[in-house]
Amino acid sequence: MSETYRAILCEQLGPPELxxxxxxxxxxxxxxxxxVAIRAAGVNFPDLLQIAGSYQHKPPLPFTPGFEAAGDIVEVGAAVTRWRIGDAVILRSRGGAYAEEVAVEAQALLPKPPDWSYEEAAAFPVAAATAWVALVPRGRLRAGETLLVLGAGGGTGLGAVALGARMGATVLAVASSAGKRAAALAAGARGALDPADESWIEQVRSLTQGRGADVVFDPVGGELFAAAWRGVANGGRYLVVGFAAGQHPKLAVNRLLLREAELIGVRAGEQGRRDPALGRQLGAALAEQLVSGQGRPFVGGVYRLPDAAAALRLLAERRAVGKLVLQAG
Incomplete structure (x- = not known):
């Protein structure tokens, strides 16, 4: 084994091109x-935030970004009993996945399904964990309710669409291109709406017989935040998942009062650290999805590891459909 490996390095905060x-x-x-010798790493919007210095977790410079990957175990440390050299695994971490290899805690691993590609496996954990934390413990989504998913054509949005449909909700997807709307429909959405169409909120009301959405999953923020509130049902739950639009919107709190609604923040990555019991439930839910195959993600593009900046630029410009993945091996 060589004494060195190659990785994407963030030496100064700023755009992907640095x-x-x-x-x-x-x-x-x-x-x-x-x-783990990494075969593929998932690309996520928080990666952009972290290299710009705008994410909650700010590692010291220099650092290697990347929160998820898939690969093969090549070395096992002391006190590790479950895993063996050669095991194909999926990993979650607080960084370091944009690399040819990474050292992680054994408890952060999940087994890769044999019939999944490494690219699919690398695209799985972040979106699946975000969707589960948002819709299950935070959003309390129930069968028969209506779920409105903003940014539904990206990896996180598609994860929420698919999970919501499996939970028995009627899922309405909002996505900015025909390709993204098609992907959302394929993932289980009953309807797909164009946010550029000024009537999209009226369409939400029409499709819900005037009631509105019981749960809103919003990883976008920006102007969509204010618009979507007009489509929230009385007693609805609005999940703030992220700000892909780059703007932190403001809410007139009288809307909460008038609709007796809830505004709920979602930080999926922090749940297990704050609440170990919930972390174990999340791990079990992810493992079940891997066994059943129901959490299989849609990979919309594959890039070489040295071309990480190009993949991140596509994500920053919101042109990606599904998850983007970097091939490392």
Missing amino acids: LRFSELARQPLAPGQVR
Whole structure:
């Protein structure tokens, strides 16, 4: 095994074009860790925020971005009993996945389904975890309710569409291009709406017989936030998942009062750290989706690891359909 490996390095905060493909020294494993040779890494909007210095978790410079990946175990540290060298795994981490390899805690791993590609596996954990935390413990979505998903053509939005449909909700998707709307319909949405059409809120009301959406999943923010509130049902739950539009919107709180609605923040990555019991439930839910195959993601584009900046630029301009993935091996 070589003493070095290559990774994308963020040495100064800013746009994706500042990232460098660099050679790094391999560090020894700590007890409880495993080393994974990464075959593919998922690309997510929080990666953009982190390299710009705008994300909640701010690692010291320099750092390697990337919250999810799939690959093969090549080294096992002391006190690790479940995993063996050669196991194909999926990993979640707080960073470091844009690399040829990464050392992670063994408890952060999930087994890769044999019939999934490494690209599909790498695209799975972040979107699936976000959807589950948002719709199950935070949103309390119930069968028969209407779920309105904004940004429904991206990886996170498609994860929410698919999970909502499996939970028995009527899912309405809002997405900015024909390709994204088609992907949302394929994932289980009953209707797909164009936010550029000024009548889209009226369409939400019409499709819900005037009631509105019981739950809104919003990873976009910006102007859609204010518009979507006009389509929230009385007693509805509005889930703030992210701000892909780049703007932190403001809410006139009288709307909460008039609709007796709830505004709920969602930080899926923090749930397990704050609440270990909920973290175990999340892990079990993700494992069940892997076994059943129901959580299989839609991969919309594959890039080479050195071309991470190009993939992130596509994501920043909101032109990606589904999840983008970097091939590392």
